[in-house]
Amino acid sequence: MVRILQHSHGFAGFERALEQARQSKREVLFSQVTPVDPVDPLQFYEAGYQLYQGERSFWQDKSGELTLVGIGNAQTFTSNKRNDRFIDIKNQWQEFLSSAVQVGEKKLGTGPILVGGFSFDPRQEAELEWTNFSDAYFQLPAFMFSVDSDGQCFLTTNIVCTEFDELAKIWDRMQEEKEKLLGFAEGQMKDVKVVQVTEIEPEEWKQSLSSVVERLKNGEMEKVVLARKILVDFDGRKRSETVLERLRDDQADSFLFSLEVLDSCFIGATPERLVKKSGDSILSTCLAGSIGRGATLEEDQLLSDTLLKDDKNLHEHELVVNMISENLRALCQKVEMPSEPTLMKIRDIQHLYTPVTGTAKKDMSVVDFVNRLHPTPALGGTPTHLAMDVIQEEEKMNRGFYAAPVGWMDAEGNGEFAVAIRSGLLHDQHAYLYAGCGVVKDSNAESEYQETLIKFRPMLRAVGGTMQ
Numbered sequence: 001m002v003r004i005l006q007h008s009h010g011f012a013g014f015e016r017a018l019e020q021a022r023q024s025k026r027e028v029l030f031s032q033v034t035p036v037d038p039v040d041p042l043q044f045y046e047a048g049y050q051l052y053q054g055e056r057s058f059w060q061d062k063s064g065e066l067t068l069v070g071i072g073n074a075q076t077f078t079s080n081k082r083n084d085r086f087i088d089i090k091n092q093w094q095e096f097l098s099s100a101v102q103v104g105e106k107k108l109g110t111g112p113i114l115v116g117g118f119s120f121d122p123r124q125e126a127e128l129e130w131t132n133f134s135d136a137y138f139q140l141p142a143f144m145f146s147v148d149s150d151g152q153c154f155l156t157t158n159i160v161c162t163e164f165d166e167l168a169k170i171w172d173r174m175q176e177e178k179e180k181l182l183g184f185a186e187g188q189m190k191d192v193k194v195v196q197v198t199e200i201e202p203e204e205w206k207q208s209l210s211s212v213v214e215r216l217k218n219g220e221m222e223k224v225v226l227a228r229k230i231l232v233d234f235d236g237r238k239r240s241e242t243v244l245e246r247l248r249d250d251q252a253d254s255f256l257f258s259l260e261v262l263d264s265c266f267i268g269a270t271p272e273r274l275v276k277k278s279g280d281s282i283l284s285t286c287l288a289g290s291i292g293r294g295a296t297l298e299e300d301q302l303l304s305d306t307l308l309k310d311d312k313n314l315h316e317h318e319l320v321v322n323m324i325s326e327n328l329r330a331l332c333q334k335v336e337m338p339s340e341p342t343l344m345k346i347r348d349i350q351h352l353y354t355p356v357t358g359t360a361k362k363d364m365s366v367v368d369f370v371n372r373l374h375p376t377p378a379l380g381g382t383p384t385h386l387a388m389d390v391i392q393e394e395e396k397m398n399r400g401f402y403a404a405p406v407g408w409m410d411a412e413g414n415g416e417f418a419v420a421i422r423s424g425l426l427h428d429q430h431a432y433l434y435a436g437c438g439v440v441k442d443s444n445a446e447s448e449y450q451e452t453l454i455k456f457r458p459m460l461r462a463v464g465g466t467m468q
């Protein structure tokens with residue numbers, strides 16, 4: 001566990017961490033939390049552009065309880081351990097923290113925190129656009145700006161000390177950097193233009209979907225989520241802050257995230273929580289079954305009523321509820337949920353929604369929950385392993401981190417992960433956007449295709465593109 005020196009002055013703690021690194025000849029994390037004046041988190045993100053492009057992260061939960069902006073890599077954690085990628089990251093993190101020294105206030109959402117995500121299915125081979133991402137990628141930011149639910153702001157500075165470090169130099173440099181980042185004045189950003197939006201083989205995708213429907217009718221399995229991608233070309237490199245800004249304006253009640261890895265950025269605004277853990281309380285979400293929004297209140301209400309009674313959508317949804325509740329029961333003492341779904345309405349779409357709460361058994365980390373829950377039938381299918389094989393066979397693409405867990409975790413195993421849908425990857429002068437839908441035996445290729453068009457909308461709008 002992290003040693004917390006509550007009353008110690010920052011520099012004293014830093015000296016101590018360095019001394020420890022020298023003695024043990026190992027890396028020792030020094031982590032300092034200081035309260036800071038409020039600034040716009042996106043402004044802080046933008047402040048890191050010049051020096052830390054490719055090493056930035058952004059997270060904002062859907063209830064606005066916590067915003068995290070990470071700038072600069074104090075350390076990255078990756079894994080190529082395929083199905084063991086969750087446990088591998090958890091173990092690396094615990095091992096890394098065993099010697100850490102922390103000074104300053106200890107509040108949830110501050111201190112040593114990893115921000116990142118996992119791949120959807122490690123069997124998929126990395127296509128060009130995903131080569132920067134391994135089976136798991138997490139950033140321990142050098143500078144992390146946190147905003148809590150009261151709007152209080154904190155800056156965590158993380159320094160990984162080694163036996164060779166020169167104490168005074170590093171300390172001074174970090175203090176200077178910190179001041180620069182916090183004092184950054186927003187500049188005028190030149191935005192790039194969309195040149196072209198291309199759907200990738202939509203007809204083939206529909207055919208493939210129809211063939212899966214046949215297999216579902218034969219009873220081979222119950223549900224498979226099939227996804228596809230579209231390609232957006234720009235006349236230059238699209239900056240992630242412009243996308244985040246648009247997403248924050250349009251999709252404020254979603255989880256907003258960005259994860260820069262070298263010259264790529266995985267970014268999105270997802271309504272779907274996988275799991276949140278704070279102390280022993282657990283929150284998860286079943287989200288599946290969709291219909292569009294109406295142009296008028298009456299039309300919208302009509303669509304809502306239709307969705308709440310639609311057997312095909314209720315079936316899609318029920319499979320998710322069954323899987324999530326069953327798996328949470330294995331890790332919780334108590335699990336509770338309403339017996340009927342309600343609606344989650346967001347700007348372009350409405351979904352069937354069932355929140356699930358639980359009380360975690362002892363000594364669990366949020367990663368243990370992620371490990372157990374991913375992939376849920378909201379993004380994989382039922383039964384899971386058969387659905388994953390069908391996805392692998394039928395989808396002519398690599399999902400990368402799309403539809404996979406993205407979020408954060410702290411030293412005590414608290415954290416939150418969302419399911420990274422309504423998302424895309426910025427790379428070179430392109431954005432690759434992803435959307436999928438739950439296919440069951442009553443699915444129809446054309447209407448599932450239409451459902452993906454709606455799901456592409458928020459990201460397409462955020463990158464400045466249009467379709468049709």
Ligand SMILES: C=C(O[C@@H]1C=C(C(=O)O)C=C[C@H]1O)C(=O)O
Nearest residue numbers: 288289290378421435436437438
């Ligand atoms: C697969 C996506 O969304 C999932 C599929 C849904 C559906 O088919 O009804 C609804 C919500 C999500 O669980 C996506 O947005 O890409």
Ligand SMILES: [Mg+2]
Nearest residue numbers: 289290437438
């Ligand atoms: Mg659906």
